[in-house]
Amino acid sequence: MAEGSAAPRKSREAAKERHRMALIEATADAILEHGLANVSVSRILEHAGLSRGMINLHFQSKNKLLLEVVRHFSDEYVAHLQRAMDAAGPRPEDRLRAIVAADFDAAVLNRRMMAVWIAFRGEAQSSPDYMPFIDSRDARLQAAFTGICAELCRDGPYPGVDPRLAALAFMALLEGLWNDFHLYSERFSREEARSVVMHMARAFFPRHFAAD
Amino acid sequence: MAEGSAAPRKSREAAKERHRMALIEATADAILEHGLANVSVSRILEHAGLSRGMINLHFQSKNKLLLEVVRHFSDEYVAHLQRAMDAAGPRPEDRLRAIVAADFDAAVLNRRMMAVWIAFRGEAQSSPDYMPFIDSRDARLQAAFTGICAELCRDGPYPGVDPRLAALAFMALLEGLWNDFHLYSERFSREEARSVVMHMARAFFPRHFAAD
DNA sequence: ACTTTGAATGAACGATTGTTCATTATGGCG
DNA sequence: CGCCATAATGAACAATCGTTCATTCAAAGT
Numbered sequence: 087m088a089e090g091s092a093a094p095r096k097s098r099e100a101a102k103e104r105h106r107m108a109l110i111e112a113t114a115d116a117i118l119e120h121g122l123a124n125v126s127v128s129r130i131l132e133h134a135g136l137s138r139g140m141i142n143l144h145f146q147s148k149n150k151l152l153l154e155v156v157r158h159f160s161d162e163y164v165a166h167l168q169r170a171m172d173a174a175g176p177r178p179e180d181r182l183r184a185i186v187a188a189d190f191d192a193a194v195l196n197r198r199m200m201a202v203w204i205a206f207r208g209e210a211q212s213s214p215d216y217m218p219f220i221d222s223r224d225a226r227l228q229a230a231f232t233g234i235c236a237e238l239c240r241d242g243p244y245p246g247v248d249p250r251l252a253a254l255a256f257m258a259l260l261e262g263l264w265n266d267f268h269l270y271s272e273r274f275s276r277e278e279a280r281s282v283v284m285h286m287a288r289a290f291f292p293r294h295f296a297a298d
Numbered sequence: 299m300a301e302g303s304a305a306p307r308k309s310r311e312a313a314k315e316r317h318r319m320a321l322i323e324a325t326a327d328a329i330l331e332h333g334l335a336n337v338s339v340s341r342i343l344e345h346a347g348l349s350r351g352m353i354n355l356h357f358q359s360k361n362k363l364l365l366e367v368v369r370h371f372s373d374e375y376v377a378h379l380q381r382a383m384d385a386a387g388p389r390p391e392d393r394l395r396a397i398v399a400a401d402f403d404a405a406v407l408n409r410r411m412m413a414v415w416i417a418f419r420g421e422a423q424s425s426p427d428y429m430p431f432i433d434s435r436d437a438r439l440q441a442a443f444t445g446i447c448a449e450l451c452r453d454g455p456y457p458g459v460d461p462r463l464a465a466l467a468f469m470a471l472l473e474g475l476w477n478d479f480h481l482y483s484e485r486f487s488r489e490e491a492r493s494v495v496m497h498m499a500r501a502f503f504p505r506h507f508a509a510d
Numbered sequence: 511a512c513t514t515t516g517a518a519t520g521a522a523c524g525a526t527t528g529t530t531c532a533t534t535a536t537g538g539c540g
Numbered sequence: 541c542g543c544c545a546t547a548a549t550g551a552a553c554a555a556t557c558g559t560t561c562a563t564t565c566a567a568a569g570t
Contacts, residue, residue, distance in 0.1 A: 098537050102547070121421035123335045127528055137549045142529060149528095197423065205420040209333035210481060211413055220481065246504070251497040258474025258494065265473050269422060269432065282470065285463040289501035292458070310567055314517070339558055349519045354559060361558095 106144045108134050113155045118198045122205035153215055156206045159199055160219035164226060166194050171230065178237040179294040182256075185230060186283050189260050190276045200268040224257065231256045238291045252290050259283055318356045320346050325367045330410045334417035365427055368418045371411055372431035376438060378406050383442065390449040391506040394468075397442060398495050401472050402488045412480040436469065443468045450503045464502050471495055 112134035116125045119133075127141055127148050134140070145151040170188030174181045189195065206216045235249035235256070263279045284298035324346035328337045331345075339353055339360050346352070357363040382400030386393045401407065418428045447461035447468070475491045496510035 098545095098547070101537090105547090119424060121424035123337075123421060124424070125335075126526075128526080138551085139530085139549060140547095143548070147528075201420070201423055204416065207477070207480070208413070208417040208420040209335060211409065211483075212331060212333035212336070217481075224478075224481070246500065248497060251494050252501075254490075254494045255471060255498050258471050258478060259467060260474065261477050262470025262473030265419075265477070266436075266470060268419070269429075269436070271423075278466075282463050282466045285460060286467050286498060286501070288458065289464075289498070310515095310517075313567095317518090338556075340556080350521085351519060351560085352517095355518070359558075 102144075105136065105140065108136065109141060109144060109151060110155050110158050112136075113151060114159070114198050114202050117155075117205050118201040122209070152206075155202060156216050156219040159202050160222045163194050163199075164222050166191065167226065178234045178241070179291070181230070182234050182238075182287060183284075183298075185227070185234075186260070186280060190263075190279055192276075195264060195267055195276070197268075197271050200264065200271075203264075204268055223261075227257055227260070228253065235290075238294055242291065242293055244291060244293075247290050255286065255290075256283070259286060314356075317348065317352065320348065321353060321356060321363060322367050322370050324348075325363060326371070326410050326414050329367075329417050330413040334421070364418075367414060368428050368431040371414050372434045375406050375411075376434050378403065379438065390446045390453070391503070393442070394446050394450075394499060395496075395510075397439070397446075398472070398492060402475075402491055404488075407476060407479055407488070409480075409483050412476065412483075415476075416480055435473075439469055439472070440465065447502075450506055454503065454505055456503060456505075459502050467498065467502075468495070471498060 109130065113125065113130050115133045116129045120129060127138075130148075130151075131138060131140065141148055141151055145154055167185070167188050170184050170191075171181060174184030203220075207220050210216055210220050231253035232250060235247075235252040238244070239247055239249045239252075260283065263282065266279070267274045281298075284295060288295040288298055321342065325337065325342050327345045328341045332341060339350075342360075342363075343350060343352065353360055353363055357366055379397070379400050382396050382403075383393065386396035415432075419432055422428055422432050443465035444462060447459075447464040450456070451459055451461045451464075472495065475494065478491070479486045493510075496507060500507040500510055
């Protein structure tokens, strides 16, 4: 409280960090508003309300700023998901529910974050530097889902279900629903998206998700 | 045969159309190689091997060329899918298999087409003009899948399955798997992707997809 | 064979790009 | 309070952007 975001009293270093973050946020805003293809240094600084030289002062170049933008949002997503998984109980069905709920949380699934996410995915083939941060979603999720599905199959038992294929299905399904949100953010319903996923969960693992 | 693609004898109009298409193809190549954000008029013409004024001669501006690029690939996708659905039999399970096979066909699921697809999706929020062509995939597919799932539910019967939710799941799943291909085109396996979808199909409609 | 027509060319344009750097402003310290 | 270190500024830079248009070229019509 004592140091609210508008507090004028800040150490020099803190102000520097504040500006650094302001540039990252402004870049995300600019991507949402103009599209990555039309984001220029001028446009970013317009959004940030800072002076011309700031980008090259804090990051050495526009490209390095862009890289920090993906990194920032990737880190935020990973942390968000990690927190959700830590908070969930040990039962695999609860962990699955936790992941799904976390994945559709407004903290990570919102117009700006999706605009950034998709924009950089588009450049993935031509700018491999972005890959580690675009990838982060898949790598961690895949491990989590595979573990969960394997446990559920053992508990079931569900002889007809291949845990690896089921895990891939969950991953792809979440990915696809994120995409839906990006294209139709106003008509998109988080609740409906969640119920699509749980509908599939019940199809695969009826004993564990009868209630959903 | 008499007028092969390399044939020097072409009417004036045909040459014009050839150049028009060359520009569209070159733009797609440039997007794949450099990313939409780094596609310039110079870069496109470099790929096309044509002269500077061509873009503004055939399309009035670079932006209109870009719009024609999305339109072109969207049309190609829609036609491809329509052909596949027309060729499929009347049984819903066959139509579903046909759609899935068509959706993963190399004619529409390849690196260049995906690069174009994703690139323009990234700009969807800021450039609404692109929406109708980015949307085409969802609009037609949704109708087809909803019909198929409804029929399957009636045939089943599958009292626990909501045809609308199942259709949305299929849509999102395909979307997500396309995304996987875009990010990991070398390690991606069309066969595996197909088996993920059919695995889900069997989970929803075991009586119809026991064999898959 | 000559004329007509419009497609194709590429030099040149002003605007905007990302970056540099000399200059200014200011928080932190002796 | 005065000095220093460094954060911040913004004018200026060459490079590249997308577009224009006078000119060239060649196919189609007479």
